[in-house]
Amino acid sequence: MAVPTVPRLGPQIGTRLMRRFSSCPRAYSYADTLPNLKIGAHTRVLFQGFTGRQATANVKESLEWGTKIVGGVKPGVEGEHLGLPIFPSVKVAQEKAKPDASAIYVPGNQTADAIEEAIEAEIPLVVAVAEHVPIHDILRIHSMLQTQSKTRLVGANCPGIISAIGKCRIGFQPLPCFAPGHVGIVAKSGTLSYETVASTTRAGLGQSLCISMGGDVLAGTNFVDALKVFEHDDDTQGIIIVGEIGGAAEMDAAEWIKDYRRRTTDPKPIMALIGGLEAPTGRVMGHAGAWTAPGEPDAQTKYRALEQAGVVMVNHPEKFGHGMRTLLARSLSKSGTSNTLFGNGLQKRGYHATRRTTLASIVGYQQKRSLYLKEAQALEILKLKSVPVAEGDIGSNGLICISIDRSALSPCIVASSDPESDPRLLRRIPFSYGQATVENHPMMADLADQLKIPSSSRDQLGSIVQALWEIFKEKEAFVLECQIGVSADGTFAAHGARFGFDDAAYRSSGRQEEIHRLRNTSEEVPEEVEAEKYGIVYVKLQGQGSIGTLVNGAGLAMNTVDALTFHGGHCANFLDTGGKATSETVKASFQIICSDPRVKAIFVNIFGGLTRCDMIAEGIILAFRDLHMQVPVVVRLRGTNEELGQQMIAESGLPLHAFDSFEDAAKKVISLAGPQ
Template sequence: MLPRPSLPLRPCRSPRSLPRLSGTSQPTTLPRRAFSATGPSQDYASTLKNLRIGKHTRVMFQGFTGKLATANAAESIAWGTNVVGGVTPGRTGEHLGLPLLPTVQDAVERLRPDVTGIYVAAHQDVPGAVEEAVAAEVPLVVAVAEHIPLHDMLRVHAMLKTQSRSRLVGANSPGVISATGRCRVGFQPLPCFAPGKIGVAAKSGTLSYECVASTTRAGLGQSLCIGVGGDILPGTDLREALMVLAEEEDTEGIALIGEIGGWGEMEAAQWIKEYNARTANPKPIVGLIGGVHAAPGRVMGHAGAFTVLGEPDARANIAALEAAGVTMVNHPSKIGDALKARLAEHTKTTSGGQPSSPFKSGVQQRGIHTAVRRARTTQPRSPQHQQKRHLYIREDQAFDLLRQYGVTAAEYSGKGTRRFLAISIDRSTRSPCIVASPTTEPDLAVSQTKRFPFDYNRGLDGLQANRIAEHLKLGPRTGDSLRKVLGSLAAIFYDKEAFLLETRVVERLGEVKIVNARFGFDDAAHRTANRQADIHALRDPAAEDPAEVEAERDAIVLIRLGSSDDRSCSIGTVVNGAGLAMNTLDALADAGGRAANFLDTGGKATSETVKKSFELVLRDERVRVIFVNIFGGLTRGDMIARGVVLAFEELRPRVPVVVRIRGTNEAEGQRIIAESGLPIYAFDDFEEAAAKAIELSGQ
């Protein structure tokens, strides 16, 4: 056994000792929780039924007396949600006229909740709140906070697998909502929702809100909407959400919204293919994938919106879903009409009629549903870009770290076959894994890459090391050397809270030598939990794009696209929400335009955030027009409009501005812009706005 080293995640809790990897420091501690026993026929998968919330679902809040939870609970109660009380540690009494308890266990015994919404900020120990809810056997746990340290979530998932009573949604999730049952657990903007027949499974909050508004305008309404969230390791994934919606009685059609990152969309496509094959009258599904034009190697706003070697890109996901019978669209505003058409064809088919174009055997054809047919390829990650959601250190720093852990590393001399060896995250198993390929040739590496997941608490074992050596095609004398390399990489992974430790190795005289290294570490561990200061002190902001660094200070995600001399990248974008920002790049490209940047103001943008975004975008001399694309969910359209007017008046931009506002308070937002007297082009339709932006950009 290659034992798992310790990680001092939360030393304030009762510890248990853990084994350590040979050659590492003394083990420290991790907290222990008691969980319900899981029988041989039941496991975490058996908790999927807990997602079916509705009219009689009893909802409680953790962090009940906080400002955010208070406002959300009051709004949900007014809408009709059966909120029964909540928890704030150490406090007892009433809040909003409902019971307030000091612990989740107390709340479970008195309130008998079916679901808990965790409204605890990331820095206030969200993993601990999840653990407390699972220990108390709350059936459904919804965590809405983002920026949760990755290794904390790895530990949570290792524990979730040991029980069969509680289901997690999130973290970084907009939540779960039943429009038919008027039950909301999350941040969803209620004005968008109407009781109806469409189920939604989505990674992105803003894209799901616009999808919901689209189905409402189409007269379809919604049944159950599951926001799985954009985290690296969601408690519920897209495939699992589809499994629930396929069996949900009020659901007649399904909207699926995915994005780059992991194998979730591919697994969903495979499940849909099997579902369509075994079901007499399968529910029609319309899909959207964000990230076709994502910057290679960058994290596109959401913590999980990136790909590593061997993972499919957006085009491959789209192709797989199309092949499974999903109708794909390129913008969420089209989902309502596409589902309406699919449901009409579905009705004809089930009543004995013949389906007609544009749907043949359920496979998407060119028509209102497809703007562009994309190439069906899977692309390896480009190594020259760095992901800003995580910290990457220089190769010489990675070599120094390896030497501290007893491994010799040196630059490649040109001798010997390089092989790919890494520790990363297997999103399908929600656990760490070894990633290995016997070649580093770009054309072969993807197809020959294999993953070897291992339990977060137990670590690697010798049998796995043998299988890895066999896959790498290493000689029989390299066993001990490979185990040493794997042990040291694992020690760094745990001790420093890495998310990716990527190396290239060669075999020399029976030894495995590291000749390249690219190490990435989770920045949430430092920013949220104040851990790993030594690693994060290695960051050199002077080597990064100054505008991107400045944006980060204002909680804005900015990524420059294209080279500085590529004048075709001329549309500056300002968008609220990472999913919508990715989709904006894609839809602009489909219409013939090219964006100069990805900019996510955040799902809760303010007037000041919009003004700052204008400042950052205008520093790019390539920009010939600013395109503001806002869907008002949590962000109100009138607030954004005031921000645009403020930015225009104070900054006097040298380029024209096109604004598209839909969603919450959209009419008021459009009125503010129309009455401002400023030369701003305002639209509510995306395609009209995009066409105007492209025209003004000169493309």
């Protein structure tokens, strides 16, 4: 029996929206809000968090660029800021200024409330840029969005949306990279999207509309949403997709593209890149959403699906510009496109060779977020819910997991009678976040059939699933999984449990402290723990990697490892300094990288968006001198003030090698690292 599409909202939803939306008819559709993404010169933009430091700087830049900003909100306050009105609430702003969109510039722990207020005021487009928004806050928001047809969400944890043609910027994109043109771009990664934009600008193509999915688990707008907009946008002649590990949005895009090419006489050319082809199985790679949940496809599978849909793939974003120029020229001459168009520009087929699926690759046994409990700790939590548990292996009827369905934007149950089988055979059952109980839900019969559980034990199965669901909500988990089987005394019991909990709920909102106190950093990789102190994400890669990497932005960091591997390099680590590299984070990054004796050369790959390349170059030079570095360093700087930054590196007198071309820089660092 199908799960209802209209969720039953729980008490945590908020009294205002419970009254407003809990009885909405099924005729309402979130898909009706897609036209709200077509921003331009006409778009009237409101700011929530208007008087904050970041919002103030952003408003000044956006106004100068040409964005039509009508004011902002500061709760309970009326007045003026930057010559624009301050409204005491979004409702008042909606009545007086009639905004078409709202840019939310508040911290992660306040973001959900700000989105909720905008939904209640029926603002057509809401753009949430904050990261570290608790997953369960966003699950709650999506349960609201799915019951209405007025408000569209972009984000959270995204650079935003920008119309280069209409000079409308809702987000924090680096404006010098953009130029009016005819390429539509949709991306998960911020830094990779900036590289993509810069590449199309250098190629003289420019951009029409750029939409960011963002790096969170639950995106308000996805690839297919953007593709539907681009299809009917006369300004968009070519389309670029920037994907990465985590979720199945790229697979959905591939299916949509297949259908689009079947039903369209002259389809627009589409190119793509997938970040994380070399990411270790089960690791969270910087972005909150850059991890693979049970049953989700890996990067190689996404690559294959897009390629088979007729998408032209590249291994680095700097190749998009030249590639799209060629495709558009062929399209204009009515010639077909080909995936062999670019020769060495394409990703290696070896990247996506079939790999044997194991339990670890399905359920993420090696996965690390800030808190992933040991089996014994997870079993103790189950005991507190009166779930029978078995120590050790008792045989298994299968795997049960409660996780997040990124396509349905809701929790889901994942079940498999054979965890070692192809992950495509796993059963995924999404259900409403407002669901109070699941043990008596009709879906339980499907689960029992999937796991081949006899009728006499089905009540016990329901109790285990209900306990998992209660833990999931009460403790703000992002994935709970265990195996189930029959113990020696005939009891239906859980074993092999692994529980993961949302770090944002603790870090940004101070919730779930008792769970996060269970973390034992002494059992983790010391360099990874040290990196956390500086806001750096560091992942030590296995093998004989001799190249240390230092990159700003998780997507760009993943792609850097992928592309260096493509050129024959062997990377020792993944390192994301965050979107804004500073001299302090650069220095700390060098220290951490150099603590690995395998490293023979360091590759610094920085795209200067909001942070200028000359500032980054100065930080690199100071850190290099302070640390008395002995390891050669290759620096690739692109973006704002790139020529000045490259000049500073070249004239420093230090063993630093400056490049703007990725391929040239990659060849240099591989030669410096020497043979493996």
